[in-house]
Amino acid sequence: MSKKILLQHINVPGIHTLETYVAHGGYQSLKKAFSMSPDEVTEEVKKSGLRGRGGAGFPTGMKWSFLDKKSEKPRYLVCNADESEPGTFKDRYLMQHIPHALIEGMITSSYALGARTSYIYVRGEMMNVIQILEKAIQESYKAGYLGNNILGSNYSLDLYVHPGGGAYICGEETALLESLEGKRGNPRNKPPFPAVWGLYGCPTVVNNVETIADVPWIVNNGGEAYAAIGVGKSTGTKLISACGNINKPGVYEIELGVTVEDFIYSDQYCGGIPNGKKLKAVVAGGSSVPILPAELILRTINGEPRLMTYESLSDGGFVSGTMLGSGGFIVYDEDQCIVRNLWNFTRFYHHESCGQCSPCREGTGWMEKVLHRIEYGHGKMSDIDLLVDIAKKIEGKTICPLGEAAAWPVASAIRHFRHEFEEHVRNPESCCKRHLHRSMELVH
Amino acid sequence: MSILSSNTIQEITKLKSRYPDDRQKSALLPALHLAQAEQGWLPVQAMDEVAEVLDIQPIEVYEVATFYTMFHVKKVGKFVIEVCRTGPCCTVGAEEFVQYMEEKLNIKVGETTEDGLITLKTVECLAACGTGPVLQIGPEYIYQENMTKKKFDDLIEELKIKGLKDV
Numbered sequence: 001m002s003k004k005i006l007l008q009h010i011n012v013p014g015i016h017t018l019e020t021y022v023a024h025g026g027y028q029s030l031k032k033a034f035s036m037s038p039d040e041v042t043e044e045v046k047k048s049g050l051r052g053r054g055g056a057g058f059p060t061g062m063k064w065s066f067l068d069k070k071s072e073k074p075r076y077l078v079c080n081a082d083e084s085e086p087g088t089f090k091d092r093y094l095m096q097h098i099p100h101a102l103i104e105g106m107i108t109s110s111y112a113l114g115a116r117t118s119y120i121y122v123r124g125e126m127m128n129v130i131q132i133l134e135k136a137i138q139e140s141y142k143a144g145y146l147g148n149n150i151l152g153s154n155y156s157l158d159l160y161v162h163p164g165g166g167a168y169i170c171g172e173e174t175a176l177l178e179s180l181e182g183k184r185g186n187p188r189n190k191p192p193f194p195a196v197w198g199l200y201g202c203p204t205v206v207n208n209v210e211t212i213a214d215v216p217w218i219v220n221n222g223g224e225a226y227a228a229i230g231v232g233k234s235t236g237t238k239l240i241s242a243c244g245n246i247n248k249p250g251v252y253e254i255e256l257g258v259t260v261e262d263f264i265y266s267d268q269y270c271g272g273i274p275n276g277k278k279l280k281a282v283v284a285g286g287s288s289v290p291i292l293p294a295e296l297i298l299r300t301i302n303g304e305p306r307l308m309t310y311e312s313l314s315d316g317g318f319v320s321g322t323m324l325g326s327g328g329f330i331v332y333d334e335d336q337c338i339v340r341n342l343w344n345f346t347r348f349y350h351h352e353s354c355g356q357c358s359p360c361r362e363g364t365g366w367m368e369k370v371l372h373r374i375e376y377g378h379g380k381m382s383d384i385d386l387l388v389d390i391a392k393k394i395e396g397k398t399i400c401p402l403g404e405a406a407a408w409p410v411a412s413a414i415r416h417f418r419h420e421f422e423e424h425v426r427n428p429e430s431c432c433k434r435h436l437h438r439s440m441e442l443v444h
Numbered sequence: 445m446s447i448l449s450s451n452t453i454q455e456i457t458k459l460k461s462r463y464p465d466d467r468q469k470s471a472l473l474p475a476l477h478l479a480q481a482e483q484g485w486l487p488v489q490a491m492d493e494v495a496e497v498l499d500i501q502p503i504e505v506y507e508v509a510t511f512y513t514m515f516h517v518k519k520v521g522k523f524v525i526e527v528c529r530t531g532p533c534c535t536v537g538a539e540e541f542v543q544y545m546e547e548k549l550n551i552k553v554g555e556t557t558e559d560g561l562i563t564l565k566t567v568e569c570l571a572a573c574g575t576g577p578v579l580q581i582g583p584e585y586i587y588q589e590n591m592t593k594k595k596f597d598d599l600i601e602e603l604k605i606k607g608l609k610d611v
Contacts (some may be wrong), residue, residue, distance in 0.1 A: 022597025064532040074464075084568070084569055084571060085569070086530045086531050086532055086573065087531070087532050087569075087573050088573070089571040089572055089574055091571075092571045092572070104473050117464075123571070124477065124514045124585075125514065125570055125571075125580060125585055126521065126571070126585075127584065127585040128586070128587065136548050162462075162470075162473070162474065163473055163474055163477055164473065164512070165473045165476070165477075165508070165511070165513070165514045165515060166512045166513035166514035166515075166567070167511065167513065168568065168569075179466065180470060181469065182469035182470045182472035182473065182498075182500075182504075182508065183469075183504075183508065184507060184508055184511040185511065185512075200464065200467055241574060242574065243532045243535075243536075243573035243574045243576070244532055244535045244536075244573075245535055245536075249573075249574035249575070250574050251574070266528045277522070287530075287531060287569075287594050300593075323502070328573070330531065330535070332535065336535060340534075341535075344529075344530065344531045344534055345530075345531050348530055348531070348568050352568060354511075376499055408525060432586070
C-alpha cells in the first residue's frame with residue numbers, strides 16, 4: 001500500500017466533524033507549530049521539498065520565504081480553492097470529506113507566515129463545500145483553534161470562506177486576489193509578486209488547497225520525513241483525480257514515483273480501460289498540459305518507464321513530454337476523437353479568457369472557430385498550420401498563463417496527432433460521423 | 445421601496461465585518477450571491493441596493509455581475525439547470541445527454557420553459573470530472589452526478605412538484 005498523508009482517514013465515518021477528526025490525530029500540528037518559531041516552521045516546509053499542488057509545482061517553502069517581512073503592513077494567507085481546471089476535482093473531494101485538514105493547514109501555515117486574517121477562496125459553484133467549510137470553521141472557533149490567543153499561544157487568527165462567482169481565470173493567483181477585493185478577475189502584471197504586493201497591496205501568499213493540507217503532516221513529522229517519500233525532487237504524495245475512459249474514475253493519493261502504466265492499469269488506481277479498448281492518449285495534469293499519445297505517456301522517448309513525478313512527466317520537454325500539473329488525469333480510449341476534444345478545450349479557454357490581452361482574447365476565439373470548421377467538415381489543409389501559428393502568437397504574449405494554457409493543448413495535439421487533423425480535412429465523412437448532423441452554429 | 449428584504453440587507457451588512465474597514469467592496473461577490481438567492485436573478489435595482497450597502501458605485505457592481513458566469517443579469521426560470529459541457533464530461537456522454545435534456549424540456553440551451561419553471565444552460569467544468577455527466581441546480585447549486593436519462597426524468601418531475609408547492 002502506498003503511503004497516505006491526506007486521505008488516510010477518508011473512509012472513517014464522521015471524519016468531516018471536528019470530534020472525529022481530532023480523535024484521529026487532527027489539530028496536533030498546532031501545538032507543535034506553536035512550540036517552534038514561525039521561521040522554523042517555514043524551514044521544515046522548505047526541507048520537505050513540498051511543491052505547489054495547484055499546477056505550477058513551485059517549491060512552497062521558497063514561496064513562503066519571499067514574503068516581505070520588512071513591511072509593516074498586515075500579511076495574508078489566501079487559499080486557492082477555485083478548482084476549475086478541466087480534469088481536476090481533488091480539492092473539492094478533500095474539502096468535502098475532510099474540511100478540517102484544510103483548516104488545520106491554514107492555521108499552521110498562517111502562523112508560519114505571520115498572518116492574522118486568512119481567506120479560503122472557494123469557487124462559487126461549490127456552495128455545498130462552502131457550507132461544509134463554514135460549519136467546520138465554526139466548530140474550530142468553538143474548540144479554540146481559531147480566534148484570539150489560540151491554545152494560549154498568544155497567536156490569533158481569523159479565517160473566512162469567500163465564494164467566487166464562476167470564472168476559471170480566478171484560479172490564477174493575482175486574478176484571485178482582484179476577485180477577493182470585489183473586482184473582475186483580471187490578472188495583474190507581475191512583478192510585483194503577491195509576496196510583496198498581494199491582497200490590498202499587502203504581502204500575501206496564495207497556496208492551493210492540497211498544498212496547505214500537506215503542511216500539518218510536515219510539521220508533525222518533520223520536513224525530512226516528508227522528503228523521504230517520493231522520488232528526487234518530487235517529494236511526498238499527490239492527489240490525482242482520474243477521469244475519462246477508465247474503469248475506476250476517482251481521486252487517488254499516490255506516492256510520487258508510481259509508474260504511469262501502473263496508475264492506468266492497476267486495480268489499486270484507474271483499473272484499466274473499459275470494454276477492452278486500447279489506450280489512445282492521456283492529458284496527465286489538467287486540460288492545459290500537452291496531450292501525449294499512448295506510447296509516449298507510458299514510456300519516455302528513451303524507452304524509460306514514465307513515472308508520476310514532476311521530472312519524469314516533463315522528460316523530453318514539450319517535444320515528447322508533458323507536465324504533472326494539477327494532477328487532473330484524463331484518459332482517452334481508441335474511440336475518442338482528438339480534434340473534437342481539442343475543439344472542446346479551446347472553446348473552454350475562449351469562454352474563460354478574461355479579455356484583457358488581445359492575443360488571448362482574440363486568439364482563443366480564432367482557434368475555436370478554425371477547429372470547429374475542421375471538426376464539422378469545412379476545414380482546409382492550411383488550417384492546421386494556421387492553428388500552430390495562432391498558438392505560437394498567444395504563447396508568452398499575455399499577462400497571465402491562460403495564454404499558454406490555451407496554446408499548449410493545440411500545439412501538442414497537432415504535434416502528436418497531425419494525421420488525424422489531416423484526415424478530418426481530407427475525408428470529413430469518415431471522422432466523427434455522429435456529429436456531422438449537428439448544427440454548424442456554435443453553442444454558447 | 446427596496447426590493448431586497450431587510451433580512452438579506454442585514455446579512456450583507458454582516459458580511460462586511462470579514463474584511464478590513466476600508467475594503468468593504470470585498471464583500472461584493474458574497475453579497476451578490478445572497479441577493480440572487482433571494483431574487484432568483486439580479487435585477488438592476490437589486491444591484492443598486494447592494495452598491496448602497498457596500499458604499500460603492502452601481503457601475504462597480506454591474507461590471508462584476510456581468511463578468512462572472514454565476515450571476516444572472518437577465519430573468520431566469522425558477523430553477524436553473526446548468527450542465528457541464530467540458531471535455532472530460534464529454535468523454536462519458538455529456539453531449540448526447542445535453543441533446544436529451546433539450547428534447548425532454550422542449551427548449552434549446554439558453555432558453556426557459558414556457559411555464560417559467562426551468563432555464564437550461566451549459567457551463568464549463570464543475571470539478572466533478574470523475575462523476576460525469578454532471579449538472580447543478582440553482583438557486584441552491586445542488587450537484588447531481590453520474591447523470592442518466594432516467595435520473596433526469598425523475599429530477600424534472602421532482603422540480604415540477606417543488607415548483608407547484610412554492611406558488
